[in-house]
Amino acid sequence: MNHVGELASAYLDGETTPKEASRLVAHLADCDACQREMADLHAARSVVRSLPVLELPESIRVDLGLSPDVVPFRSRPAAWVGTAAAAVMIFVAVATAAAPDSVGLTLVEVSAQYEQQALVDGGVSPVVGLVRAGGGE
Amino acid sequence: MTDGAPLSWEEVARTHGRKIYNFAYRLTGNPDDAKDLAQEVLIRVERGLANYTPGSFEGWLWRITRNAFLDDVRRKKRRPTTALPIDLDRTDLISTPPPDEVLASIRLGDDVQKALLGLPYDFREAVVLCDVVGLSYDEIAIAVAAPVGTVRSRIHRGRKMMREALT
Numbered sequence: 001m002n003h004v005g006e007l008a009s010a011y012l013d014g015e016t017t018p019k020e021a022s023r024l025v026a027h028l029a030d031c032d033a034c035q036r037e038m039a040d041l042h043a044a045r046s047v048v049r050s051l052p053v054l055e056l057p058e059s060i061r062v063d064l065g066l067s068p069d070v071v072p073f074r075s076r077p078a079a080w081v082g083t084a085a086a087a088v089m090i091f092v093a094v095a096t097a098a099a100p101d102s103v104g105l106t107l108v109e110v111s112a113q114y115e116q117q118a119l120v121d122g123g124v125s126p127v128v129g130l131v132r133a134g135g136g137e
Numbered sequence: 138m139t140d141g142a143p144l145s146w147e148e149v150a151r152t153h154g155r156k157i158y159n160f161a162y163r164l165t166g167n168p169d170d171a172k173d174l175a176q177e178v179l180i181r182v183e184r185g186l187a188n189y190t191p192g193s194f195e196g197w198l199w200r201i202t203r204n205a206f207l208d209d210v211r212r213k214k215r216r217p218t219t220a221l222p223i224d225l226d227r228t229d230l231i232s233t234p235p236p237d238e239v240l241a242s243i244r245l246g247d248d249v250q251k252a253l254l255g256l257p258y259d260f261r262e263a264v265v266l267c268d269v270v271g272l273s274y275d276e277i278a279i280a281v282a283a284p285v286g287t288v289r290s291r292i293h294r295g296r297k298m299m300r301e302a303l304t
Contacts, residue, residue: 005293006289006290006293008293009289009292009293009296010274010289010292010293013267013274013292015273015274015289040297040300041293041296041297041300043300044296044297044299044300044303045268045296047245047249047299047303048249048253048264048265048268048269048299049268049269051163051246051249051250051269052246053155053159054155054158054159054162055155055158056154056155056158056175057158057168057172057175059172060154060158060172060175060176060179061154063176064150064154064176064179066147066150066151066154
C-alpha cells in the first residue's frame, strides 16, 4: 500500500470507510514515516479544535434580541470515537514509544495544553491523552 | 438540527449565532470584521429561510456564511492575512485577571490564529469548517460547492501547513 496521505486526516475525522480505515491501520503498523505524519496531523488538528470558543458579542445579541446562547458549541462528536479509537490508540502508542523525538515538542506541548482545556470544556479526544502521556514519560 | 424541520430565524440565530461568529473570527482574525460578518449572515438567513428547502441545513447555512464572507472580501478588496495583537482585556475571552497558564494559552492561541491566517483561503476555510465549526466532510462539500474529495485534500494539506507553521 502507498503511504497514508490524505487518508490520515480523514481517518482522524472519522471520514474514512471501514475498508480504508483497516488498510490505514495495517499500513501504520509497518511504517514509521506514516506514524510520524499521523501524530503531526493529530497535533495540528488538536490545536485548532482547542482554540477558545468566543461568545457572540453582546451588541449583536442585544441588536437582534437574542438570549444568551446555551447550546453546546460542538454537538457532533468525533465519528471515530468508539469505532476506531482502539486502532488509533495502538498507533499512537507505537508512534510515541518508537519515535519519541519524531514530533516537534513545541507543537505537542501546545496540543496537550489546548486539549486539556478542551477536555474541561467537554471536548472528546482520547488520542491526545496518549500523546500527552507519551510526551511526559 | 434535524433536516427538514420547520425553522424559525430566532432558533437559527440562537443555536448557530455563536458558531457563525467563531467561524468569522477564525477566518478573519479580526473581531470587528467577525462581528459585521455575523450580523450580515444572520440578516441573510432571515431573508433566505422563506426559500429554504429541506436538505442539508448545515450545508445551506454555511454556504450563506461563506458567500457573505467572500462578498465582504470582494467589497473591501482585501484579504485578511494578519492577526490582531492580543488584547488581554477582551471580555469575551476572559472575565477575571488571568493566571499564568491562561496567559500562556492565549499566546498559544494567537500563534494558532496566525498560522490559520497564513493558510491559502480554501485550506483555511476547510480547516475552520471542520475543526472550529465541526461540520462533516459532506456538509463542508455543500457549503463550499466542491467535491468531498477536494474537501478531504484541502483539510489534509491545511493541517500539514499548520503543523509546519507551528513547529
